[in-house]
Amino acid sequence: MKHLLGTRGLARDAAIDLLDIAEDMAAVQEREVKKLPTLRGKTVVNLFFEDSTRTRISFEAAAKRLSADVINFSAKGSSVSKGESLKDTAQTLQAMGADGVVIRHPASGAPQTLATSGWIDAGVVNAGDGTHEHPTQALLDAFTMRRRIHGAASRGRGLDGVGVLIVGDILHSRVARSNVWLLATLGAHVTLVAPPTLLPSATQDWPIRIGYDLDQALAGRPDVVMMLRVQAERMQGSFFPNTREYARGWGLDDRRFDELPATTIVMHPGPMNRGLEIASQAADAPQSTVREQVANGVSVRMAALYLLLSGEQGQR
Numbered sequence: 001m002k003h004l005l006g007t008r009g010l011a012r013d014a015a016i017d018l019l020d021i022a023e024d025m026a027a028v029q030e031r032e033v034k035k036l037p038t039l040r041g042k043t044v045v046n047l048f049f050e051d052s053t054r055t056r057i058s059f060e061a062a063a064k065r066l067s068a069d070v071i072n073f074s075a076k077g078s079s080v081s082k083g084e085s086l087k088d089t090a091q092t093l094q095a096m097g098a099d100g101v102v103i104r105h106p107a108s109g110a111p112q113t114l115a116t117s118g119w120i121d122a123g124v125v126n127a128g129d130g131t132h133e134h135p136t137q138a139l140l141d142a143f144t145m146r147r148r149i150h151g152a153a154s155r156g157r158g159l160d161g162v163g164v165l166i167v168g169d170i171l172h173s174r175v176a177r178s179n180v181w182l183l184a185t186l187g188a189h190v191t192l193v194a195p196p197t198l199l200p201s202a203t204q205d206w207p208i209r210i211g212y213d214l215d216q217a218l219a220g221r222p223d224v225v226m227m228l229r230v231q232a233e234r235m236q237g238s239f240f241p242n243t244r245e246y247a248r249g250w251g252l253d254d255r256r257f258d259e260l261p262a263t264t265i266v267m268h269p270g271p272m273n274r275g276l277e278i279a280s281q282a283a284d285a286p287q288s289t290v291r292e293q294v295a296n297g298v299s300v301r302m303a304a305l306y307l308l309l310s311g312e313q314g315q316r
């Protein structure tokens with residue numbers, strides 16, 4: 001694997017291999033000495049043109065636990081604010097000897113441009129581009145589901161037959177898109193539920209079912225309910241049911257949460273709008289994996305960096 005740009009087109013074997021390597025990395029996290037020497041001498045640049053807490057910190061932790069040198073670049077306070085282009089920024093990183101570039105960018109397709117332009121030799125990982133993809137989030141979500149559902153027997157397995165309900169602002173969600181492609185590849189049955197104004201218009205080729213009524217969808221007893229953040233910052237004045245209507249129609253509130261079977265897994269990629277798309281009772285319940293997802297993100301990102309940068313595919 002030279003780059004990780006999205007989950008669309010990621011083969012089932014490759015996805016399961018990455019999840020299995022993440023299991024190895026999770027075992028490293030449980031050791032007293034959490035570091036591996038695997039990427040000693042390599043340099044990973046975290047190139048963030050958009051804000052992030054979880055993704056940026058966990059890529060930094062992942063790279064450091066593999067003994068790579070890490071350079072954190074944030075567009076705020078950099079020469080990007082003076083108008084420097086992505087190309088010139090990339091070539092500056094190339095001159096500094098970056099082996100891997102983890103990029104988050106508001107423009108859909110920016111990581112693809114970086115990977116294919118010839119501006120840099122480094123492996124590129126998409127850490128979220130516009131409304132397009134966020135592949136490591138989907139991989140950590142799948143890893144979390146697999147562990148909860150299959151436990152110690154997770155290795156080598158997909159998510160065949162698992163029912164996953166993804167709820168909320170699908171229109172603006174790169175997390176939803178990456179999950180749709182990956183979960184379908186792993187054999188899960190995905191249903192999207194949202195207000196009609198928060199669903200993309202072109203989903204004909206998506207391997208999903210669509211619903212508009214959350215109570216009806218929950219009555220189907222999905223194995224997993226993944227709530228998405230309402231991305232008000234991307235709406236720029238276009239529709240939004242007001243927050244009370246949204247919470248009443250599409251929020252995982254206390255009533256809906258109380259009616260869920262105790263075995264239903266509740267997920268949210270974060271950051272959460274508590275009281276809007278998810279109530280605190282649901283977010284903090286034992287069946288919620290919100291904090292597990294964050295912890296698993298380090299293992300999954302270690303696996304991704306290992307596959308891109310170690311040159312040891314198939315030799316671990």
Ligand code: CP
Nearest residue numbers: 052053054055269270
């Ligand atoms: N889930 C996620 O991408 O969170 P951050 O924006 O904090 O990285």
